[in-house]
Amino acid sequence: MILTAATTDLFAFDEARLDELATSHPGPFFAYDLAAARERFDRLRAALPARVRLAYAVKSNPGLPLLEAFAGRGAWFDCASAGEVSAALAAGGTGAGMVFAGPAKTERDLQAALFAGARVQVDGIEDIARLHALHTGETPLAVNVRVNPAGGVSEVASIIGGVGPSAFGVDEEVLEAFVTEAARFERVEIRGLQVFSASNELDAGRLLANHRTALRIGRRLQELLGRELDLVDLGGGLGIRYALTEPNLDVRAVGAGLGRILGENDWFTGELLLEPGRWLSGPTGVYAARVVRTKVSRGERFVMLEGGINHLLRPLLTGQSFPTLAVRPGEGVVDGERATTTLAGPLCTSLDRVGTGDLPVDLRPGDVVMFGQTGAYAYTQAMSHFLSHALPEQHWVC
Ligand SMILES: *Cc1c(COP(=O)(O)O)cnc(C)c1O
Numbered sequence: 592m593i594l595t596a597a598t599t600d601l602f603a604f605d606e607a608r609l610d611e612l613a614t615s616h617p618g619p620f621f622a623y624d625l626a627a628a629r630e631r632f633d634r635l636r637a638a639l640p641a642r643v644r645l646a647y648a649v650k651s652n653p654g655l656p657l658l659e660a661f662a663g664r665g666a667w668f669d670c671a672s673a674g675e676v677s678a679a680l681a682a683g684g685t686g687a688g689m690v691f692a693g694p695a696k697t698e699r700d701l702q703a704a705l706f707a708g709a710r711v712q713v714d715g716i717e718d719i720a721r722l723h724a725l726h727t728g729e730t731p732l733a734v735n736v737r738v739n740p741a742g743g744v745s746e747v748a749s750i751i752g753g754v755g756p757s758a759f760g761v762d763e764e765v766l767e768a769f770v771t772e773a774a775r776f777e778r779v780e781i782r783g784l785q786v787f788s789a790s791n792e793l794d795a796g797r798l799l800a801n802h803r804t805a806l807r808i809g810r811r812l813q814e815l816l817g818r819e820l821d822l823v824d825l826g827g828g829l830g831i832r833y834a835l836t837e838p839n840l841d842v843r844a845v846g847a848g849l850g851r852i853l854g855e856n857d858w859f860t861g862e863l864l865l866e867p868g869r870w871l872s873g874p875t876g877v878y879a880a881r882v883v884r885t886k887v888s889r890g891e892r893f894v895m896l897e898g899g900i901n902h903l904l905r906p907l908l909t910g911q912s913f914p915t916l917a918v919r920p921g922e923g924v925v926d927g928e929r930a931t932t933t934l935a936g937p938l939c940t941s942l943d944r945v946g947t948g949d950l951p952v953d954l955r956p957g958d959v960v961m962f963g964q965t966g967a968y969a970y971t972q973a974m975s976h977f978l979s980h981a982l983p984e985q986h987w988v989c
Pocket residue numbers: 648650651669692787789790791826827828829866867868869870
């Protein structure tokens with residue numbers, strides 16, 4: 592695990608604000624900048640052609656104020672459980688602007704999606720059979736089919752899975768047989784496609800190559816169905832940098848590329864859908880945990896924090912930490928000589944490590960370690976219940 596010693600560049604708040612947050616909140620907390628969320632949504636929207644819709648992936652951060660901020664700007668929502676559907680509706684989202692995904696949808700999930708009026712991303716014939724049984728409308732229920740591409744996809748770190756055996760979707764090789772089988776269920780009609788195989792992509796060219804693959808599959812699907820597709824869903828995957836050494840994803844290049852892809856695919860008259868989670872919510876959040884004690888064990892420096900993998904699990908899951916800096920309440924960012932340090936949490940397991948990297952030697956109890964880019968895949972992804980510590984607070988800054 593590598594911690595990046597960062598300036599406030601990878602943080603949603605400036606030094607004065609971080610200091611204020613550290614001073615006013617004694618326990619571990621997440622703080623989110625809603626103005627940054629609104630700005631990011633508007634910036635991405637402005638970079639995309641009009642035929643591309645934006646659905647916020649609720650799983651990246653289902654916090655209600657964030658959902659409300661996006662709903663207020665006309666966002667669609669990508670939901671994957673009955674709970675996420677409720678949250679999106681409570682925030683002002685609508686079924687007409689909702690897609691519903693998941694590799695193991697129960698009847699309860701499907702009922703929630705149907706009740707809301709969401710477009711379901713079908714992952715296999717079971718979804719179609721269940722929807723056929725549940726759907727009571729006069730006209731056939733329009734669904735998307737999720738396809739697992741046979742090639743032409745790259746993913747740098749395995750998060751969604753790239754190309755290969757997958758729990759998600761219908762393998763491209765068996766798409767024709769799937770379409771034939773699905774036609775037996777006349778109350779369900781495949782009208783769209785979803786392809787999403789790579790997450791946290793920082794290179795616009797690679798992202799667009801994956802999108803081209805999706806349109807190639809879409810063309811074949813439309814031919815197999817003999818019916819026009821109205822929606823091709825390209826999934827999420829827009830990356831953010833977790834270190835200053837990484838590039839920013841060029842979203843204007845993504846927008847221009849999608850415009851070119853639409854131009855190259857004149858067989859397709861429907862809309863494209865992007866479902867970013869991380870890109871929209873990640874940079875809005877900061878996690879903060881106080882130093883409880885420090886120690887040197889057999890030559891290795893440890894700093895023990897009040898929160899660990901019960902609040903931030905991503906480092907353990909992906910091997911990569913969040914950008915980190917330390918604040919001394921009332922004094923600002925702690926600087927000075929640095930040494931390799933392991934940040935450990937309060938849990939009674941050696942798994943509880945949130946990073947190793949160069950941190951100030953002067954760190955002491957009461958200092959607050961801040962983790963940037965923690966607006967996505969942090970609060971709800973952690974193993975909050977393990978060892979029964981209190982949940983971190985969440986603060987929404989307008
Ligand atoms: C997780 C997920 C997303 C969001 O992915 P990001 O990499 O956070 O943009 C979008 N769509 C689906 C179906 C997902 O499972």
